[in-house]
Amino acid sequence: MLDENLPTFYLSNDKKKQSNHVLFTQHGNEPEPAYTLRRLDPSEPSSRNRYAVALYDPYIPDILYGEVLIIPEWTQPTLSAEAIRQNGGVPPPPEPIMPSQFTVHLYNPDQEIIVRHKPKTWNSQPSWEFEMPQQSFKQPSNSTLDQVQSGPAASDVTPKLRFVWRKDGSLSKDFACYLSGKTTTPDGRKKSKEPDITISILKGLREITLYEPNLYRVEMEDFKGLEVVLMLGAAVIRDVFFAPLKDAFNVVGSPTSSRTNSATAEVPTIPSNHARKPAAPASANSIPPRQPTTTVPLRDTRPPQTQQNPDPRTKWEIDAENARIKQQEDIARRERRRKAEEEERRTRKLLEAEQKAQRKKQAEVDKETERLKKILVYIATICIYRLFFHPFAHIPGPFFAKLTGAYGLYHAWLQDTHLAIYRLHLSYGPVVRYGPSRILVNDAHGMKEIYGYDVNFAKGKAYEVMRLNPVESVFNVTDKKMHRRKRKLVAQGFSEAALRASENCILRHVDLFVERLFDDDDDDDVRNENEGWSSAKDVSIHDIITDLVFGKSTDVLTKPDNRQYRPMLISTGQRMAMAIQMPQAFRAGKSGQWLDLGTWILKNADDKRAQWAGMLRGWVMERIKSEMATPSNESKRRDMMSTIINATDPDTREKLSPQEIGAEAFTLISAGGDTTATAISATLWYLSRNPSTYNRLVAEIRSRFSSAEDICAGPTLNACTYLRACIDEALRISTPVIAPLYREAGPGGAMVCGVYVPEGYEAACQAYALHHNEKYYPNPFAYQPERWLDHDSPLAADPKTAFFAFSYGVRNCAGINLAYLEINFAIARLLWSADFRIPSHSFSLAKIGGGDPGNKEPLRRREDEYQLYDVFASEKEGPMLEFRRR
Numbered sequence: 001m002l003d004e005n006l007p008t009f010y011l012s013n014d015k016k017k018q019s020n021h022v023l024f025t026q027h028g029n030e031p032e033p034a035y036t037l038r039r040l041d042p043s044e045p046s047s048r049n050r051y052a053v054a055l056y057d058p059y060i061p062d063i064l065y066g067e068v069l070i071i072p073e074w075t076q077p078t079l080s081a082e083a084i085r086q087n088g089g090v091p092p093p094p095e096p097i098m099p100s101q102f103t104v105h106l107y108n109p110d111q112e113i114i115v116r117h118k119p120k121t122w123n124s125q126p127s128w129e130f131e132m133p134q135q136s137f138k139q140p141s142n143s144t145l146d147q148v149q150s151g152p153a154a155s156d157v158t159p160k161l162r163f164v165w166r167k168d169g170s171l172s173k174d175f176a177c178y179l180s181g182k183t184t185t186p187d188g189r190k191k192s193k194e195p196d197i198t199i200s201i202l203k204g205l206r207e208i209t210l211y212e213p214n215l216y217r218v219e220m221e222d223f224k225g226l227e228v229v230l231m232l233g234a235a236v237i238r239d240v241f242f243a244p245l246k247d248a249f250n251v252v253g254s255p256t257s258s259r260t261n262s263a264t265a266e267v268p269t270i271p272s273n274h275a276r277k278p279a280a281p282a283s284a285n286s287i288p289p290r291q292p293t294t295t296v297p298l299r300d301t302r303p304p305q306t307q308q309n310p311d312p313r314t315k316w317e318i319d320a321e322n323a324r325i326k327q328q329e330d331i332a333r334r335e336r337r338r339k340a341e342e343e344e345r346r347t348r349k350l351l352e353a354e355q356k357a358q359r360k361k362q363a364e365v366d367k368e369t370e371r372l373k374k375i376l377v378y379i380a381t382i383c384i385y386r387l388f389f390h391p392f393a394h395i396p397g398p399f400f401a402k403l404t405g406a407y408g409l410y411h412a413w414l415q416d417t418h419l420a421i422y423r424l425h426l427s428y429g430p431v432v433r434y435g436p437s438r439i440l441v442n443d444a445h446g447m448k449e450i451y452g453y454d455v456n457f458a459k460g461k462a463y464e465v466m467r468l469n470p471v472e473s474v475f476n477v478t479d480k481k482m483h484r485r486k487r488k489l490v491a492q493g494f495s496e497a498a499l500r501a502s503e504n505c506i507l508r509h510v511d512l513f514v515e516r517l518f519d520d521d522d523d524d525d526v527r528n529e530n531e532g533w534s535s536a537k538d539v540s541i542h543d544i545i546t547d548l549v550f551g552k553s554t555d556v557l558t559k560p561d562n563r564q565y566r567p568m569l570i571s572t573g574q575r576m577a578m579a580i581q582m583p584q585a586f587r588a589g590k591s592g593q594w595l596d597l598g599t600w601i602l603k604n605a606d607d608k609r610a611q612w613a614g615m616l617r618g619w620v621m622e623r624i625k626s627e628m629a630t631p632s633n634e635s636k637r638r639d640m641m642s643t644i645i646n647a648t649d650p651d652t653r654e655k656l657s658p659q660e661i662g663a664e665a666f667t668l669i670s671a672g673g674d675t676t677a678t679a680i681s682a683t684l685w686y687l688s689r690n691p692s693t694y695n696r697l698v699a700e701i702r703s704r705f706s707s708a709e710d711i712c713a714g715p716t717l718n719a720c721t722y723l724r725a726c727i728d729e730a731l732r733i734s735t736p737v738i739a740p741l742y743r744e745a746g747p748g749g750a751m752v753c754g755v756y757v758p759e760g761y762e763a764a765c766q767a768y769a770l771h772h773n774e775k776y777y778p779n780p781f782a783y784q785p786e787r788w789l790d791h792d793s794p795l796a797a798d799p800k801t802a803f804f805a806f807s808y809g810v811r812n813c814a815g816i817n818l819a820y821l822e823i824n825f826a827i828a829r830l831l832w833s834a835d836f837r838i839p840s841h842s843f844s845l846a847k848i849g850g851g852d853p854g855n856k857e858p859l860r861r862r863e864d865e866y867q868l869y870d871v872f873a874s875e876k877e878g879p880m881l882e883f884r885r886r
């Protein structure tokens with residue numbers, strides 16, 4: 001402070017605040033607000049590219065003393081075309097030029113004080129000159145003219161005092177304002193040049209001290225106006241001429257920082273305390289402004305603005321913004337076009353791919369159609385050939401059987417193969433075509449032509465597909481020489497000595513079976529306590545057969561859990577029955593697995609078959625191991641397996657390999673179990689339904705043996721001819737092996753019943769049809785064991801000539817003697833120990849196993865016929881009988 005007695009104003013330096021108090025002090029008094037200095041709000045878009053400052057009354061915010069608005073001139077920096085191009089076509093922004101003058105608008109009375117800037121030269125400091133009229137106020141007058149005329153301030157003739165702000169020195173930041181003279185004319189020619197009088201000092205660009213003693217020398221009417229001009233002038237000099245121009249004019253860096261189009265922006269607004277909240281004191285030591293005591297009508301304090309011609313910077317911003325928008329639009333358009341092109345390309349690609357896929361599909365369809373056509377033509381040709389030109393074309397038979405093996409497959413699936421074949425022979429005669437290249441013969445002579453010794457027939461493809469093991473067994477081997485070798489070895493298991501060794505084992509199981517018939521625990525029992533009758537459901541020959549083969553019983557009889565073996569066996573048999581009818585559909589694949597036709601026809605069949613095969617394989621390996629561990633001479637137990645394991649070919653001294661032994665074990669279990677069980681069951685069935693036969697047999701057995709234990713192999717048993725007749729008659733009428741036993745003609749073919757069977761073609765007999773052929777068995781459905789005894793009828797053929805239960809010739813049943821032994825023991829010991837009859841108290845139980853009058857298949861309607869179902873051998877139910885111990 002120059003002198004605390006001088007009036008001094010403080011301009012706040014805080015440019016961030018748009019409203020600052022100008023404080024006043026004199027004589028060491030506390031500073032008090034004298035004015036409010038307001039600037040533009042830089043955040044307002046309308047404040048851009050211009051500078052404005054206004055001086056308000058600190059207490060009555062609507063009183064505006066004066067203001068300055070500077071809209072700068074602009075200069076355009078030059079850039080190379082390349083640089084502009086790189087800048088997206090936007091030229092560099094215009095830069096503001098230091099103004100050469102500015103105008104202070106004073107109000108009431110309205111005056112415009114132009115402050116002209118003289119820039120610094122090499123020998124002078126910059127200065128800011130302005131003139132103010134000596135007189136500003138109208139003289140009070142009653143003259144209307146005086147009142148209408150503008151005041152002296154606006155008058156050209158009013159003498160003006162000239163002032164100048166000048167910097168003290170090039171290094172100093174202080175300014176002084178001098179009264180430098182008076183103009184008497186508007187053109188200034190009559191200037192009165194007087195020595196400069198210092199009237200104010202601006203110290204450090206913030207402290208304005210009025211040089212009071214000199215001020216009185218200024219002959220001026222409107223001192224307040226001068227004070228305002230000094231204040232605003234100092235503020236403008238400080239803000240505009242001693243600060244970066246860009247800051248002063250609120251020039252923003254790039255148009256992107258504000259999206260507002262300045263051309264349409266509102267007029268810049270100097271924030272008003274009236275419009276906004278009252279201005280806060282500039283500093284902590286500022287004295288809060290007193291409350292306004294007077295109300296002054298509001299007035300528009302803003303200078304008029306021209307919106308049509310925006311300044312170059314705004315224009316540049318607009319242009320830059322437009323260019324940016326255009327550039328963005330271009331980019332967006334290019335992006336859209338690129339996307340559209342990409343989409344188009346993608347669509348085209350998709351379309352092409354679709355068309356390609358369609359063409360490919362079409363080609364596949366065409367190929368498939370062509371293939372189908374070929375197949376159809378092939379099928380049609382085959383059909384025509386099979387119907388009209390085939391070697392068996394003249395053989396009668398069902399239409400479909402002539403065309404495909406599926407006919408036989410279908411009946412195997414229905415499990416009524418034997419019935420279908422019986423009916424066909426009735427319809428078409430002794431030779432029937434049962435497949436495209438298959439004939440069935442219902443003639444004893446024909447049977448010998450197919451199965452006899454030294455015939456040109458052998459087991460063929462039908463047996464190949466039945467193999468469960470990769471290794472052939474005596475049952476399914478097709479090569480005749482190989483069969484001879486195997487049969488010779490296997491036959492040792494059925495030799496007289498072997499059978500004698502098996503006798504005790506068989507008898508033990510037979511006794512167990514008989515005992516079981518009186519077992520109280522059987523759930524299926526229907527007991528009649530008073531009379532002592534009880535019933536049993538099934539005969540477990542499996543126990544006997546597995547014991548005989550492995551020396552290990554399946555114990556089906558005593559352990560109900562073990563009955564799981566049976567479904568496995570049955571499912572395997574059903575698959576065999578179907579495979580034999582249409583081998584081509586069950587051919588072994590490369591990996592040795594069968595094609596799965598059977599699997600989708602017979603659910604779970606494969607699993608069961610695999611289970612069965614796995615279980616047997618385990619048994620075989622176990623048995624072979626134990627046999628190897630026991631020296632043969634020490635072997636206590638001579639079962640069939642030990643015989644087969646140790647059997648040697650008398651010519652070659654060769655033994656069967658473990659795999660071959662496994663295959664044989666499987667064959668023996670399969671071939672010997674159910675077949676014998678069916679024979680025993682059928683015999684019991686028919687005996688129970690034919691009382692006279694039953695009585696005659698009972699008499700024979702009970703008269704020849706004194707006890708059940710007496711019944712064993714030997715002449716006494718052999719002498720029981722009626723027993724054998726009963727068994728043979730049961731085997732005839734309900735023959736255990738149902739499937740036709742196909743044989744393939746060898747090279748050169750063969751004749752059967754006058755029909756030429758070319759090489760590779762097949763012929764077969766089917767036991768059920770043959771056994772019900774009236775030519776050999778008059779009244780075929782009647783159970784007449786007598787027909788096997790005393791055969792002396794010249795009218796009927798010897799029943800033995802057409803007996804096919806065990807097949808015939810070189811491939812007949814290898815276990816025939818064992819089978820008879822088992823059946824004989826079972827029937828004889830049972831009949832010696834007990835009586836049996838049809839259940840008398842349960843009609844439904846009595847019916848089990850017989851035909852049903854309501855059956856769709858007429859051949860299954862005979863109630864007294866024991867019904868069998870094709871599983872290559874046969875599946876059956878019951879019989880359910882009542883037993884009474886003697």
Ligand code: HEM
Nearest residue numbers: 475671672675676679736737741806807811813814815819
């Ligand atoms: C009543 C009981 C039996 C009947 C009705 C019967 C029936 C048959 C029939 C018809 C064949 C010929 C199969 C064909 O050509 O495809 C056959 C073969 C065979 N049977 Fe039996 N069988 C019975 C019991 C047994 C027993 C208990 C065993 C031995 C445990 C056995 C072992 C064999 C063997 C190994 C063959 C194959 C023979 C070969 O092709 O050389 N059979 N059986």
